[in-house]
Amino acid sequence: MSPRLDVNAGAAAYDVPAEHIRLLTKVARMYHERGMRQPQIAAHLHISQPRVSRLLKQAVAAGIVRTVVITPRGVHAELEEAVEQRYGLSEVVVADSGEGTEEAAVTPAIAAAAAVYLETTIAREDRVGISSWSGSLLATVDAMHPAPSLAAERVVQILGGVGTSAAQSLATRLTGGLARNLRAEAVYLVAPGLVATPRMRDALVQEPSIGAVFKAWEDLTVALVGVGSLEPSTLLRESGNAIAAEEEQRLRALGAIGDVCMRFFDGNGQHISSELDDRVLGIGSEMLRKVPRRVGVAGGERKWTAIRAALTGGWVNVLITDQATAADLVRDR
Numbered sequence: 001m002s003p004r005l006d007v008n009a010g011a012a013a014y015d016v017p018a019e020h021i022r023l024l025t026k027v028a029r030m031y032h033e034r035g036m037r038q039p040q041i042a043a044h045l046h047i048s049q050p051r052v053s054r055l056l057k058q059a060v061a062a063g064i065v066r067t068v069v070i071t072p073r074g075v076h077a078e079l080e081e082a083v084e085q086r087y088g089l090s091e092v093v094v095a096d097s098g099e100g101t102e103e104a105a106v107t108p109a110i111a112a113a114a115a116v117y118l119e120t121t122i123a124r125e126d127r128v129g130i131s132s133w134s135g136s137l138l139a140t141v142d143a144m145h146p147a148p149s150l151a152a153e154r155v156v157q158i159l160g161g162v163g164t165s166a167a168q169s170l171a172t173r174l175t176g177g178l179a180r181n182l183r184a185e186a187v188y189l190v191a192p193g194l195v196a197t198p199r200m201r202d203a204l205v206q207e208p209s210i211g212a213v214f215k216a217w218e219d220l221t222v223a224l225v226g227v228g229s230l231e232p233s234t235l236l237r238e239s240g241n242a243i244a245a246e247e248e249q250r251l252r253a254l255g256a257i258g259d260v261c262m263r264f265f266d267g268n269g270q271h272i273s274s275e276l277d278d279r280v281l282g283i284g285s286e287m288l289r290k291v292p293r294r295v296g297v298a299g300g301e302r303k304w305t306a307i308r309a310a311l312t313g314g315w316v317n318v319l320i321t322d323q324a325t326a327a328d329l330v331r332d333r
Contacts, residue, residue, distance in 0.1 A: 019116045021064075022093070028059040029077055036287040045091065046121040074306060076323050082330045085320065087311040090293070090318050091115050096320040100264050104133075106322035111139030114297045114320045117249030118224075119144060122182055124151045126221045129158040129283065129291065131261050132171040132176055132193060134226025134295040141177040155179040155186050156216045158223065159261045159282035160193035172272065174304065178224070189213045191281045193262060194243065198278035210281070217283050223291040227298035228259045229306045247276060258306025259289060260296070260315045267305070269313015289314055308332070 023045075030036045030044070031052075038056075042049040059065045076094035083092040097109035118140070119187035122128065131137060155178045161171025172188065183310070192209055195201050204210055230252060243262075251274065255266040263285040264272045271285045288294065296316030298307050304325045308315055311329070321329075 002072055006275045019112075022077075022113075022116070023120055024059045024062060024064055025075050025077050026063045026080070029081075031056055032065060046123065058274070063068050065122060076326065079242060079326050079330065083326050086330060087319075087330075089311065089316075092318070092326065093273055093320040094162065094326045095299070095320065097299070097324070103302055106299045106324070107136055107139050108143075110136055110297060110299045110320055110322055111143045114140040114295075115143035115145070117295070117318075117320060118182075119147065119150055122150065122152050122222070123282070124153065125226055126152040127154050127156065128152055128178065128182065128184070128188055129156045129217060129220040129223040130175055130274075131223075131225045131282075132157055132159045132161040132189075133181070134174075134228075134297070136226050136299070137174055138142075138170065140175055140224075140297055141181065143210075144178075144181040146181045146183070150182060152182040152184040152263075154216070155182060155184045155188040156213065156220065157187065158217060158220075158225075159280075160189050160191040187213055187216050189281065193281060194276075195279050197283065199277055201281055204281060217287055220291045222293045222295065223283075223288060224297065225260050225297050227296050227303060227307050227310045228262075229303050230256050230258060230264070243276065250274065251276070257310055258303070263288070265313050267309050268308040269311070269315060271313070277308055293318060295320065297321075301325075304328045 008226040027041060027045070030041050031038070034306075038049050038052045041052045045052075056065070080094050083089065092112050093294070095106070095109040095113035097106040116138070151277065154177055157171065157175040161168055175188055176186050189210065191204050195204065205214065230248065251264050251272065254272050254274065256264040257267050257274050258265060261282045262280045263273070263277070263282075266272055294316045295318040296307070296310060297320045299322035301324070307319070307321065307325060310331055311319065
C-alpha cells in the first residue's frame with residue numbers, strides 16, 4: 001500500500017514533543033514517499049545521517065509511519081512541498097497560524113517554527129549572519145530554547161543597527177541573543193544601517209572594526225533575514241534607519257516592491273540599483289546570494305508579494321512562513 005496523508009491525524013495522539021512532529025513528518029515523507037536516501041535527506045535538511053535514522057525510527061514508534069505516512073493536523077507537508085517545487089527552494093516550513101492573515105497575528109507562529117528550525121539544523125561549523133531590523137527575527141530569537149547540543153561558530157550582524165538608543169538595543173539584542181542561544185561568538189556591526197552620504201559610508205568602512213565585520217561576511221554558511229515591503233515597518237521607522245519619504249517614492253518609481261537587508265528589488269526579484277545602495281552599511285546583494293543557506297522568516301498579508309519576489313529572485317532559498325501566505329504563493333494570486 002503506497003504512503004498517503006491522513007489530514008485528520010492529530011499531534012496530541014503521539015507521545016513526542018509537539019515541536020518535533022513537523023520534522024518527523026517531513027523526514028518520513030522524504031524517505032517513504034519521495035524515495036530519498038538517508039544521506040540525501042541529511043544533506044537537504046542540514047542534519048546528520050544518524051539523526052535521520054533516529055527520526056525515521058521515532059516516526060514509526062509515534063505512529064506517523066505505518067503502511068502510510070500520517071500528517072498530523074497543524075502540519076502542512078504537502079503545502080510546503082508545493083512551495084518548494086514552485087520556487088525551487090531547498091526547504092519551506094509552514095507554520096500553523098490559524099485563521100489570521102495579518103502580520104501581528106501570524107508572527108508568533110512563524111517565530112516558533114523558525115526557532116525550532118534553527119534548533120534542529122544549525123551545526124557547530126556554521127557561521128550565521130543575521131539582519132538587524134525584523135520583528136519576525138526578534139520574535140524568533142526570543143522563542144528559541146537553547147540546549148547543550150546547540151552550537152555554532154559565530155553569529156555576525158549583516159546590517160548596521162545604530163539609530164536611536166532603543167534601536168541599537170534591539171539590534172544588539174538580535175545578534176547577541178542568537179549568539180547566546182547558539183553558544184557562538186557574536187560579531188557586532190556598530191554602525192548605522194543607513195548613512196547620509198556615500199562618502200560617509202566609505203569613511204566608516206575604513207574603520208578597522210567595521211572592516212573586520214565586512215570581512216566576516218565572506219564565509220557565512222547561513223543568513224537569517226526578514227523580507228520587507230517597500231513601506232518601512234514601524235520597527236524600522238522608529239530605528240532612525242528608515243529611508244525618507246522622497247527616497248521611497250523614487251524606489252517605487254523604479255519598480256521596487258520589497259527589500260532584504262535594505263537591498264531593494266522589483267516584482268521579479270531583480271535588484272534595483274540606486275544611490276541608496278551606496279549609503280547602506282550592510283551586506284550587498286551579490287554577497288548575500290552567495291551564502292549557501294539563506295533563510296527568510298516572513299509572512300502576513302502585507303508582505304506576500306515581496307516574499308514572492310524574494311523567492312523568485314533567489315534572495316532566500318529557505319522560507320519559514322504562515323499557511324495563508326504559502327497558499328497564496330502556490331496560487332500566485
